[in-house]
Amino acid sequence: MPKLNVNGKLLDYQADEGTPLLWVLREQLGLTGTKYGCGIAQCGACTVHVDGVAVRSCVMPAAAMKATQKITTIEGLTPNGTHPIQKAWQALDVPQCGFCQSGMIMAATALVKEKPNLTDKDIDDAMTNICRCGTYNRVRAAIHVAAKEMAAAKTGAKPKKVSELGKSVLDIQHIDGSQA
Amino acid sequence: MSTTSNPSKRDGSNADAAVAKPSRRTFLKGSAATTAGLVVGFHVPFFNKQAMAQGIAAAPISPEVNAWVVVQPNDKVIIRIARSEMGQGTLTGLAQMVAEELECDWEKVSTEYPTPGQNLARQRVWGDFSTGGSRGIRGSQDNVRKGGATARMMLVQAAADEWKVPVAECSASKSVITHGPSKRTTTYGKVANAAAKLTPPTDVKFKDPKDWTLIGKRLARLDTVEKTTGKQIYGMDLKLPGMLNAAVKDAPVFGSKVKSVDDTAVLKRPGVKKVLRVGDTAVAVVADTWWRAKTALDALKIEWEDGPNAKASSASFAEVLKAGLDAKDAVVGHSVGDARAAIAASARKIEAVYSYPHQNHVCMETMNATVKWTPDKCEVWVPTQNGEAALAATAEAAGLPPAKCEVxxxxxxxxxxxxxxxxxxxxAVAIAKQMPGTPVKMIWSREEDMAQGRFHPVTQCKMVAGLDDKGEITGLSMRISGQSILAYVAPQNIRDGRDPVMFQGLNAPGPEASIGYTFPTFLVDHAMRNPHVPAGFWRGVNLNQNAIYLESFLDEIAHATNQDPLALRRKLMSKHPKHLAVLNAVAEKVGYDKPAPAGVFRGLAQTMGFGSYVAACAEVSVSKEGVLKIHRIVAATDCGNAVNPQQIEAQVEGSFVYGLGAALYQECTVKDGRIEQTNFADYPSLKLAEMPKVETVILASGGFWGGVGEPTIAVAAPAVLNAIFAATGKRIRDLPLKNHSLKT
Structure with a gap:
């Protein structure tokens, strides 16, 4: 039986040839945090990490995955939603309907890992996920907040609580993504 | 799933891991585990029984104080929310309003949905469930505040009864009840049982707005943590025991039928259970997984009887609409004086024709519903904006009385x-009815979702202004020709051929969708022309194109008469102080009295709809090659009472994504009777990289409750189009913008 290495576990699955990784995750492994939005790698709702790199799982055949390749879904990102990106998302109240947000968060976590000193241009280039509610400005702001927090952590600073990170959205009048 | 609780896990601390425990866990999360607070006397047997059958411990049951409020012994408060949460934040906003009057501890608040069946059984105690027209808060603010206030009075009365003191000597704050003279205290949780037995008071007074502590506060949403951890369950994520999955294809030419289906090969595919007809227009494949159902459906050989609409196209619609611009059969929306005569007698005439295309809503989650049908019960799990309409539709499709159905x-x-x-x-009900006793989850592919929309209506508009010899407007007429939404969704609401929704933003002065200008004479009328493409309410509805038509044309008049667009508007708006106030707020914030940065140009727009007044100024630049960059948007909203300002800002920001995506890219074209666009590749959305900075000004002038989910969309396009004209001298009168070159 074929196996997938998902969120640190080696799992058996059964699927017809050509079944995308997305549908194996959702229908075989019960990991429904990863969403179907388009099926043609346009919207990014299905984004997961394969060995730390953001991959759109709706066009990736499950059979193309080796058991040595580590797949991470939103459920496996952190045990309790405490990745700096997730905390920044919570602090800035980023999601609206939330359907695209798993994919957004997986894309953003891959980005901040790859480019710790990221710029707005880096965010523009990496964050091509579609959000119909219109959370983009808060997405941008939250990525900056998280990147700053991760840089501070490297210098030994104590991690901030969500409520401390959230000062910007809950107390100030406007979210200015590029300045955050 | 009778209820959806969102325990306030603001810090994520009690959000546990959800890793690779497939069906059972998903079911738990989607159903029984979230029924905490389900109350005695509620008729929702399915999940409790099913949960127990599966060995899942029944959720703790606490009595409701009234229909809106459940208080648990540990002082946790569950607030019932009748309207649907779809991202607009209404779940949090409505809970804030109940909690405001309830005087409970906000940190202990969570929410749940009552079901439409419960509402029916309890004589519609929660009122209207429909969530559209930006009515979530404005349409239920009195109901929910009354619910909170009544519950508070009952809780305080229960404490007074226990202490045997006059209720007037007791007060409540943050779920603690205090007897003033003796300083004794108790909590809501301790008296909830006794309170539930009291007769509700009839004389209920609301707090003075100046005493509000939760309404108007920038509170965090109650549903954010789940949405950042993948734990929020959507319709598409449900899994019921024994469930099968269905993919469906409806006739691509609206109004046509299935001629024949050859399912021989498909039925041999692994996992495929059934190929079935849905009415006479659609075909579905039911399989063990959705991916198998979908791929089998794709492989199915279906022949269609295309019928009389098979030759229709966007071009043929446009011809019909164009003829409507001068037709005699128009009905008047709003008329002041004799605009036609004034224009005919004017020294100078300005005329322009505008148009607005069909558009799809493109929700990120495609349409879906999960249904279990048996001969004496039909249950539906569905993301819906209108629970009660969903229940009625279920009953009809199921062939069962509403009392035997639940949504x-x-x-x-x-x-x-x-x-x-x-x-x-x-x-979905028609599919499940052919699979009695088996829950079936039907999901539309994105391609099906694009093909089977309920589209933004298509219209054209002829704008004519008469000017005197000094360039002052003597009359303005608007002839709208095109599609009526009501003709498709609620024809019974069309009286004498008049669809009142056509005139949003152009109505006579009043509390809803009124025009913000006074012209010496004015006429807007509508020649109804309905293509066979089904129309629906699309966020912003008819305010969208009406604001484009009027705000762009006023900009044309301003330029044609050498007036500043802001100055011209101010002159026409003196009798519309609320409209003017938001426009002035935008002008001030953007710094209109100073020039824009070099190479950057401004455009203005304002309108009123869904109970609120909105305005925007866009700052754009256009390169010589025609590349548009939208740098900054300043937007103002007067929604009367601002319940949660940071969520209003989120709605305003989001409105620009929705409105600008529509203005720049979105158009559903029809060829051979069917929609040509199939997915995001040929129907793009606005992306993050294109998103301008948005600065939101909230003018909460008080005294009324306006909606915020929709009105701002209507000013997004005209503000940008007017800025594009300022930058290039090009007047775009047909959307989307992608069909035009901005090269100079």
Whole structure:
């Protein structure tokens, strides 16, 4: 039986040839945090990490995955939603309907890992996920907040609580993504 | 899933891991585990029984104080929310309003949805469930505040009774009841049982707005943590025991039928259980997984009887609409004086024709519903904007009385008006009815979702202004020709051929969708022309194109008469102080009295709809090659009472994504009777990189409750189009912008 290495576990699955990784995750492994939005790698709702790199799982055949390749879904990102990106998302109240947000968060976590000193241009280039509610400005702001927090952590600073990170959205009048 | 609780896990601390425990866990999360607070006397047997049958411990049951409020012994408060949460934040906003009057501890608040069946059984105690027209808060603010205030009075009365003191000597704050003279205290949780037995008071007074401590506060949403951890369950994520999956294809030419289906090969595919007809227009494949159902459906050989609409196209519609611009059969929307005569007698005439295309809502989560049908019960789990309409549609499609049906509302992955329709629910019921006793989850592919929209209506508009010899407007006429939404969704509401929704933003002065200008003479009328493409309420509805038509044309008049667009508007708006106030707020914030940065140009727009006044100024630049960059948007909203300002800002920001995506890219074209666009590749959305900075000014002038989910969309396009004209001298009168070159 074929196996997938998902969120640190080696799992058996059964699927017809050509079944995308997305549908194996959702229908075989019960990991429904990863969403179907388009099926043609346009919207990014299905984004997961394969060995730390953001991959759109709706066009990736499950059979193309080796058991040595580590797949991470939103459920496996952190045990309790405490990745700096997730905390920044919570602090800035980023999601609206939330359907695209798993994919957004997986894309953003891959980005901040790859480019710790990221710029707005880096965010523009990496964050091509579609959000119909219109959370983009808060997405941008939250990525900056998280990147700053991760840089501070490297210098030994104590991690901030969500409520401390959230000062910007809950107390100030406007979210200015590029300045955050 | 009778209820959806969102325990306030603001810090994520009690959000546990959900890793690779497939069906059972998903079911738990989607159903029984979230029924905490389900109350005695509620008729929702399915999940409790089913949960128990599966060995899941029954959720703790606490009595409701009244229909809106459940208080648990540990002082946790569950607030019932009748309207649907689809991203607009209404769940949090409505809870804030109940909590404001309830005087409970906000940190202990969570929410749940009552079901439409419960509402029916309890004589509609929660009122209207429909969530559209930006009515979530404005349409239920009195109901929910009364619910909170009544519960508070009962809780305080219960404490006074226990202490045997006059209730007037007791007060409540943050779920603690205090007897003033003796300083004794108790908590809501301790008296909830006794309170539930009291007769509700009839004389209920609301707090003075100046004493509000929760309404008006920038509170965090109650549903954010789940949405950042993948734990929020959407309709598409449900899994019921023994469930099968269905993919469906409806006739691509609207109004046509299935001629024949050859399912021989498909039925041999692994996992495929059944190929079935849905009415006479659609075909579905039911399989063990959705991927198998979908790929089998793709492989199915279906022949269609294309019928009389098979030759229709966007071009043929445009011809019909164009003829309507001068037709005699128009009905008047709003008329002041004799605009036609004034224009005919004017020294100078300005005329322009505008148009607006069909558009799809494109919710990120495609349409879906899960249904279990048996000969004496039909249950539906569905993301819907209108639970009660969903129940009615279910009963009709199921062939059962409403009392034998139930709808469990699931969180929506976007709504935008699309999920107010019930077409997909009827379809899912019709499928499940052919699989008695088996729950079936029907999911539309994105391609099906694009093909089977309930589209933004298509219209054209002829604008004519008469000017005197000094360039002052003597009359303005607007002839709208095109599609009526009501003709498709609620023809019974069309009286004498008049669809009142056509005139949003152009109505006579009043509390809803009124025009913000006074012209010496004015006329707007409508020649109804309905193509066979089904229309629906699309976020912003008819305010969208009406604001483009009027605000762009006023800009044309300003330029043609050498007036500043702001100055011209101010002159026409002196009798419309609320409209003017938001426009002035935008002008001030953007720094209109100073020039824009070099190479950057401004455009203005204002309108009123969904109970609120909105305005925007866009700052754009256009390169010589025609590349548009929208740098900054300043937007103002007067929604009367601002319940949660940071969520209003989120709605305003989001409105620009929705409105600008529509203005720049979105158009559903019809060829051979069917929609040509199939997915995001040929129907793009605005992306993050294109998103301008948005600065939101909230003018909460008080005294009324306006909606915020929709009105701002209507000013997005005209503000940008007017800025594009300022930058290039090009007047774009037909959307989307992608069809035009901005090269100079």
């Amino acid at each position: 469990y509302k699931i969180h929506l992955g976007g709504g935008f008006g699309r999920r107010g329709a019930t077409d997909f629910i009827r379809q």
